[in-house]
Amino acid sequence: MKKVLELKTGETIIIRHLTKSDVDDVWYNFNEVIEEGIYLPVFLPVKSQIEKDTWYLNVKKENEICIIAEHPGLNAPYKVIGQCEISNMEWDAASHVGVLGIIIRKKYRDIFVGRSLIDFAIRESKKLNNKEKIILSSFSTNERALHLFKKLGFTVVGIRKKQFLLDSKYIDEVMMELWIDDYFNENF
Numbered sequence: 359m360k361k362v363l364e365l366k367t368g369e370t371i372i373i374r375h376l377t378k379s380d381v382d383d384v385w386y387n388f389n390e391v392i393e394e395g396i397y398l399p400v401f402l403p404v405k406s407q408i409e410k411d412t413w414y415l416n417v418k419k420e421n422e423i424c425i426i427a428e429h430p431g432l433n434a435p436y437k438v439i440g441q442c443e444i445s446n447m448e449w450d451a452a453s454h455v456g457v458l459g460i461i462i463r464k465k466y467r468d469i470f471v472g473r474s475l476i477d478f479a480i481r482e483s484k485k486l487n488n489k490e491k492i493i494l495s496s497f498s499t500n501e502r503a504l505h506l507f508k509k510l511g512f513t514v515v516g517i518r519k520k521q522f523l524l525d526s527k528y529i530d531e532v533m534m535e536l537w538i539d540d541y542f543n544e545n546f
């Protein structure tokens with residue numbers, strides 16, 4: 359399944375499932391966010407092709423949801439302007455729970471790409487993987503992400519105080535969750 363979305367910039371993007379040819383683009387975006395240094399608790403970019411390819415094989419092997427936003431006017435590694443993954447919990451007894459991660463390329467933030475990717479990913483995770491609940495966590499300093507997650511219906515279920523130490527400053531981790539049936543009730 360895929361969806362065509364017109365951005366308010368006038369550009370058209372395609373929202374669809376990840377394919378092998380997207381792998382370098384997805385990691386390009388990840389590494390760009392790591393270099394920004396304020397959104398994710400990872401210090402080093404991923405350069406190894408084996409690591410990138412292993413991640414892709416694992417997504418496919420585990421039937422995880424990875425939705426990307428493709429800009430058809432751009433070439434690799436810039437054609438994927440954002441990605442949203444809903445991965446599985448490692449516990450057998452938590453197979454109804456998905457763990458959401460999302461990155462939008464800097465230039466394309468604040469024009470609803472994130473909201474559209476999350477919406478698509480949640481629907482696919484229910485349809486294909488029978489997920490019932492989506493969980494995530496964010497830095498307490500990430501105001502845009504927290505605003506978007508709350509707007510979509512995620513609620514805060516806990517805060518881990520001073521969970522991360524970045525540039526000699528402690529940051530709290532905000533843990534959130536969303537029941538998909540509640541989301542459907544609000545967004546159909």
Ligand SMILES: CC(C)(COP(=O)(O)OP(=O)(O)OC[C@H]1O[C@@H](n2cnc3c(N)ncnc32)[C@H](O)[C@@H]1OP(=O)(O)O)[C@@H](O)C(=O)NCCC(=O)NCCS
Pocket residue numbers: 391397460461462463466467468469470471472473474495496497500501502503505506509
């Ligand atoms: C967080 C992120 C995924 C959101 O995606 P996006 O495409 O930029 O988000 P959208 O355009 O769909 O929505 C952004 C919302 O945040 C609002 N916003 C922007 N900056 C804000 C700020 N500093 N404080 C509060 N709200 C803010 C926007 O106005 C918009 O809300 P609205 O629809 O009510 O006007 C994206 O910005 C991103 O990838 N950031 C860097 C990586 C990251 O933080 N990943 C998530 C880690 S948990």
